[in-house]
Amino acid sequence: MNKTSHVLWVWIPVFIVMLLAVMSLSVTLGAANISWQLVWQIIFSKIPGVSSWIDVSWESNIETIVWDLRLPRVILGAMVGAALALAGALYQGVLRNPLADPFILGVSSGASFGAALVIVLGVNVWWLGSFTLPAVAFLFGFLSLLIVYYLSRVNQKVRLETIILAGVVVQSFVGACLSLVLALSNEKLQTIVFWMMGSLALTEWDYNQMIFPIMIVISIVSLFFIKELNMLGLGEEAAHHSGVSVQRTRFILLVLASIITGAAVSVSGAIGFVGLVVPHIIRLLFGADYRVILPLSIIGGAIFLVGADAFARTIMAPRELPLGVITAFLGAPFFGYLLRRAKRGFF
Numbered sequence: 001m002n003k004t005s006h007v008l009w010v011w012i013p014v015f016i017v018m019l020l021a022v023m024s025l026s027v028t029l030g031a032a033n034i035s036w037q038l039v040w041q042i043i044f045s046k047i048p049g050v051s052s053w054i055d056v057s058w059e060s061n062i063e064t065i066v067w068d069l070r071l072p073r074v075i076l077g078a079m080v081g082a083a084l085a086l087a088g089a090l091y092q093g094v095l096r097n098p099l100a101d102p103f104i105l106g107v108s109s110g111a112s113f114g115a116a117l118v119i120v121l122g123v124n125v126w127w128l129g130s131f132t133l134p135a136v137a138f139l140f141g142f143l144s145l146l147i148v149y150y151l152s153r154v155n156q157k158v159r160l161e162t163i164i165l166a167g168v169v170v171q172s173f174v175g176a177c178l179s180l181v182l183a184l185s186n187e188k189l190q191t192i193v194f195w196m197m198g199s200l201a202l203t204e205w206d207y208n209q210m211i212f213p214i215m216i217v218i219s220i221v222s223l224f225f226i227k228e229l230n231m232l233g234l235g236e237e238a239a240h241h242s243g244v245s246v247q248r249t250r251f252i253l254l255v256l257a258s259i260i261t262g263a264a265v266s267v268s269g270a271i272g273f274v275g276l277v278v279p280h281i282i283r284l285l286f287g288a289d290y291r292v293i294l295p296l297s298i299i300g301g302a303i304f305l306v307g308a309d310a311f312a313r314t315i316m317a318p319r320e321l322p323l324g325v326i327t328a329f330l331g332a333p334f335f336g337y338l339l340r341r342a343k344r345g346f347f
Contacts, residue, residue, distance in 0.1 A: 007292050008291070011296060013250075015300060015303065016299060017307070019299055019303050023074050026074045026077075026309065027039060027066070027302070028040075029310050029313070031317040034066065034310055041054055042066045043066065043067070045086075045146065063098065069148060072207070072208055073200045073201075073309070074309075075208055076267065077200050077305050077306045077309045078302035079208070080305055081274055081303070081304055081305025081306060082219075083264040084271065084297050084301055084305070085274055085278040085304070086257075086297055086301065087102040087257040088101050088102050088262050088275025088278065089253055089275075089293050090222060091105075091254075092280070093232060093233065093290060093293075094281055095256055096279055098278075101272070101276035102261040102274075103171075104167050104255065105166075105258065105259045105266070106143050106144040106171035108265050109144065109270075110141040111262055112196050114138075114139060114141065115192075115195055115196075115269075116178055116182065116192045116196075117181060118132060118137070119133070119191055119192050120188055123136070131267070132268045137265060137266035138265075142173075142259065147166075147264075148163065148166045149166075151169065152166040157247060158250060163254075169173070181305075192267070192268075196324075196326070197269060197270070198271035198272070198322055198323040198325075199324075200309055201266055201320060211263050214263045218260045219298060221256060222253075225252070228293075229253070229294075230248070232249070232250075235251060266327075268304075269323075272289065274301055274327055278304055279293060279297045279302045281300070282296045308330065310328045
């Protein structure tokens with residue numbers, strides 16, 4: 001068994017156990033004082049074949065808190081964290097920049113702008129219903145990527161320097177549009193700002209059903225590009241001579257990363273630093289092999305965000321802090337540490 005296989009066989013089960021532990025703890029925490037025994041009785045009562053063994057003697061409002069509010073929120077937090085960490089790992093590999101994160105190409109700003117328009121204008125597409133906001137946010141985020149990619153094409157090729165600069169340009173322009181919407185939003189300003197800072201407070205089971213298939217498909221497809229990601233890490237020329245179609249691979253991976261970023265942002269708002277911190281910690285601990293980075297980043301991102309969300313809604317209970325604020329407090333010092341290392345020539 002080689003070193004990579006050994007790391008995967010040992011650490012994937014460890015990470016999964018950690019994730020289940022954090023999720024189990026998180027679902028028992030909240031402003032409402034409900035014992036952990038009752039929480040798990042309610043959850044097990046929903047499992048076919050087990051419910052007949054449980055005496056249903058609790059009030060309906062308690063079941064609503066546990067089953068309709070806490071549990072879907074914890075599950076969505078795990079999926080959003082996994083999605084952002086996976087996107088961060090893909091961006092860092094494609095752009096060959098350990099400081100890259102899911103928001104570097106303006107996808108987050110585009111999604112936030114789309115969501116702000118929906119909130120301000122009160123748009124509600126009848127055949128989308130409650131999915132109108134996440135659907136529009138996702139669409140605007142993906143359009144931002146297409147604009148970035150179009151601007152960065154020079155002589156039918158996309159270079160790393162131009163795509164990053166194009167991302168900065170698009171992000172700045174969309175950010176200005178978002179600021180204009182905020183200035184004109186009046187009484188809806190607080191709603192938009194709270195959404196932009198990131199939150200899982202508006203979670204419902206439908207959102208889980210929306211992001212779950214996207215998360216599964218993108219994760220599986222991404223795993224088929226592990227070899228290409230490792231080759232890209234050696235440089236474009238080395239990857240090309242190894243048989244990798246650099247331009248095609250880069251486009252596919254950027255699209256995959258942006259789709260999953262847009263899906264995550266559309267249901268949770270702009271939650272920063274997850275895609276920056278988690279993949280880089282995995283890289284520091286286990287090396288630069290994407291056979292390890294991708295699967296451990298997915299699980300690690302879920303652990304990080306579920307834990308951060310539990311902290312955000314309990315530290316000042318019953319008041320809830322924006323989730324993006326908590327991840328920024330945790331991620332910003334680490335980002336500064338990375339910059340210091342970069343100045344010293346470690347990258």
